[in-house]
């Protein structure tokens with residue numbers, strides 16, 4: 001659980017730091033709102049991927065499964081500004097598949113915390129590898145980072161693309177290309 005009291009104190013300090021009057025009408029409830037909001041957007045910290053990924057089904061077909069365009073919202077750990085976009089997941093089952101929603105749940109668990117996009121991409125792949133023991137996993141994340149667009153270097157529209165391959169995807173260019181073709 002996030003410590004709402006600490007968040008409220010911190011938000012009040014930031015508001016004072018930027019020269020705001022923390023008692024004005026529009027801001028009176030803001031520390032409280034932000035504390036509740038962090039409970040939601042950082043909620044992945046207390047979630048364990050074991051929960052969604054432990055419920056597996058036996059499968060006879062071991063062809064590649066792709067779940068693409070999974071929308072995510074995360075927060076960059078350097079600036080605490082949002083980054084958001086789409087995650088695409090492929091895996092080659094090894095007798096076990098998981099409910100499709102559980103792939104999206106896994107993305108949310110790792111998105112809802114302070115993150116680096118590359119780290120989030122690897123964590124999703126590692127969780128799938130651990131719980132499904134597939135023949136291979138590939139994860140691609142496409143994200144827009146507000147710390148790149150609304151501040152600093154200010155490059156609106158720039159996209160960060162990160163990929164992680166495990167198992168059969170690592171050395172198999174055909175498999176990788178098949179995945180790229182399916183997600184484009």
Ligand SMILES: Nc1nc2c(ncn2[C@@H]2O[C@H](COP(=O)(O)OP(=O)(O)OP(=O)(O)O)[C@@H](O)[C@H]2O)c(=O)[nH]1
Pocket residue numbers: 076077078115116117118145147148152153
């Ligand atoms: N690799 C990686 N870098 C990120 C991610 N999110 C933000 N960054 C970068 O983190 C870096 C932090 O750089 P610093 O030089 O410490 O901070 P800064 O002075 O605010 O940097 P600028 O953004 O260049 O103004 C920046 O280059 C960001 O673009 C991410 O998910 N992955």
Ligand SMILES: [Zn+2]
Pocket residue numbers: 076077078079080081145147148
């Ligand atoms: Zn950032």
